[in-house]
Amino acid sequence: MSARVWAVANQKGGVAKTTTAVALAGLLAEWHQRVLLVDLDPHASLTSYAGIDPDSVQDSVYALFDTPPGVDLIRADVWPGIDLVAGAPALATLDRRLHDAQGLGLVLASWLRDLRDRYDHIFMDCAPMLGILMVNALVASDHVLIPAQTEFLSLNGVRRMARTIAMLDRSRRCRLSWLVIPTMYDRRTRAAPQTLQALRDEFGHRVWGEVIPVDTQLREASRAGRPPSEFAPRGRSVQAYRNLLAFMLADAQPREALA
Numbered sequence: 001m002s003a004r005v006w007a008v009a010n011q012k013g014g015v016a017k018t019t020t021a022v023a024l025a026g027l028l029a030e031w032h033q034r035v036l037l038v039d040l041d042p043h044a045s046l047t048s049y050a051g052i053d054p055d056s057v058q059d060s061v062y063a064l065f066d067t068p069p070g071v072d073l074i075r076a077d078v079w080p081g082i083d084l085v086a087g088a089p090a091l092a093t094l095d096r097r098l099h100d101a102q103g104l105g106l107v108l109a110s111w112l113r114d115l116r117d118r119y120d121h122i123f124m125d126c127a128p129m130l131g132i133l134m135v136n137a138l139v140a141s142d143h144v145l146i147p148a149q150t151e152f153l154s155l156n157g158v159r160r161m162a163r164t165i166a167m168l169d170r171s172r173r174c175r176l177s178w179l180v181i182p183t184m185y186d187r188r189t190r191a192a193p194q195t196l197q198a199l200r201d202e203f204g205h206r207v208w209g210e211v212i213p214v215d216t217q218l219r220e221a222s223r224a225g226r227p228p229s230e231f232a233p234r235g236r237s238v239q240a241y242r243n244l245l246a247f248m249l250a251d252a253q254p255r256e257a258l259a
């Protein structure tokens with residue numbers, strides 16, 4: 001058994017990255033899959049979602065970039081079947097502190113390599129900025145999920161991600177698979193169908209064929225500190241995440257090496 005590793009990333013903020021990571025993890029745990037969530041955001045919303053105060057976290061993912069590393073960073077069962085590596089505000093200082101160091105893009109990848117046997121799926125929740133942590137997540141992942149709010153201006157965020165992935169692909173001589181997930185789709189607005197069409201026109205088959213609808217139950221689930229599938233199992237957004245997961249598991253191809 002070797003885990004599939006997914007980065008959830010978009011250089012744009014507030015597009016449902018953290019929500020998507022928790023929603024998918026919750027569904028997988030219900031199917032008795034072993035899941036690890038890694039919070040790579042200095043704002044640590046995922047950590048807060050799990051009921052942990054990021055300001056009190058000592059053993060965050062930051063420790064991996066420190067010497068000597070080694071403390072056991074994994075918090076078991078923050079939700080049934082779901083483990084967490086917490087984020088913390090200190091992560092914001094990494095780029096400045098490690099500015100000149102070599103080989104830092106591989107820190108997360110080499111740590112996860114030893115963990116792959118323990119999990120079926122690993123999700124990394126990225127902060128909305130390109131820095132050392134996002135590069136680490138992209139290098140460590142088999143697939144990238146790019147949630148994109150179906151609102152005007154969301155195209156720019158996806159374009160930036162596509163450029164970042166292309167740049168990494170060139171330097172690493174491989175092709176990372178990525179999928180755009182249209183989120184917060186409100187069919188009563190004009191922006192939603194127009195943005196969806198624009199995403200499909202520009203990114204074609206890389207855009208998932210369905211959408212995650214706007215659904216206030218997702219916000220309520222996070223306020224309650226519970227995965228959406230447990231909070232509102234029959235909610236429409238949970239059903240959409242179920243469909244997304246079925247698509248991801250059937251479709252996702254591993255990283256291709258370029259000739």
Ligand SMILES: Nc1ncnc2c1ncn2[C@@H]1O[C@H](COP(=O)(O)OP(=O)(O)OP(=O)(O)O)[C@@H](O)[C@H]1O
Pocket residue numbers: 012013014015016017018019020041045126127128183184185212213214215216218219220222237
């Ligand atoms: N489909 C949806 N319908 C309605 N609200 C949603 C939906 N998905 C997420 N939200 C809400 O939108 C807000 C932003 O979502 P979330 O925190 O997941 O985004 P993010 O991309 O992780 O943000 P950040 O870039 O700040 O990390 C949250 O309050 C969340 O509950």
Ligand SMILES: [Mg+2]
Pocket residue numbers: 017018019041045046125126
């Ligand atoms: Mg987030």
